[in-house]
Amino acid sequence: MKRITLSILFCSAMLVAFAQSDRYAAAMQKNLALFDSSKTTADLQKLSDMFVRIGDAEKTQWQPYYYAALALTTAGWMPGGDKDANAEKINALTDKAEPLAASNADKSEICALRNMAATQQMMVDPSTRYATYGVTASTTLQKGMQLNPNNPRLYYLQGMSLFNTPTQYGGGKDKAKPVFEKAVSLYNAEQPAGFNPRWGKQQAIAQLALCQ
Secondary structure, X not given: OHHHHHHHHHHHHHHHHXXXXXXXXXXXXXXXXXXXXXXXXXXXXXXXXXXXXXXXXXXXXXXXXXXXXXXXXXXHOOOOOOHHHHHHHHHHHHHHHHHHOOOHHHHHHHHHHHHHHHHHHHOOOHHHHHHHHHHHXXXXXXXXXXXXXXXXXXXXXXXXXXXXXXHHHOOOHHHHHHHHHHHHHHHHHOOOOOOOOOOOHHHHHHHHHHOO
16 A cells, blocks of 8 residues: 555656646747847846746756846847846846756856856946956856857857957957857757757858858
8 A cells, every 4th residue: 555655646746747847848938939029128128037937936947047147148238228237137147047057068058148248248348347347258258168169159259259359459350250160060060959058050150251
């Protein structure tokens, strides 16, 4: 009788786990589909909040906090808004995501978000902020590449940094072109599973075309 009872409890727990997994997958798919239609900072803040609710409900998944932060980095490229306050939110979300990340590859994705947050803060006043936020952007990018040398998003971000840096300071199209080429090559080889990040390929292809 004890074995039967334990068996029933185990099966019930499995059914609950599967139900939670199904709800999680459905919620993630629904919110990921909203990225394309989120055009304003308000839309993106709302989307970020929805991902946070998923993460807080699941408690063991890093991707909801990752996408909550990604929504805010998308907002951070838009004109206006307080980039410092926005970056603080991004970093708080990445702090939640990192302990839940299961692999170095996952953690390298989080480095990409931290790079973008620091870059956006630097862009408020590049001449005075490079020594702080510019250095942070560079070090987080290098850390991400050490964690996963095959992460195409990191090379896309590096290419963008070089592309937007004046030639007299070591940037320009010629310096960015081989980095974008590597990014595109890595995107073509990438086979992301589940809800792992896959953004940036079309942007990298477009930027490479600008370097020709």
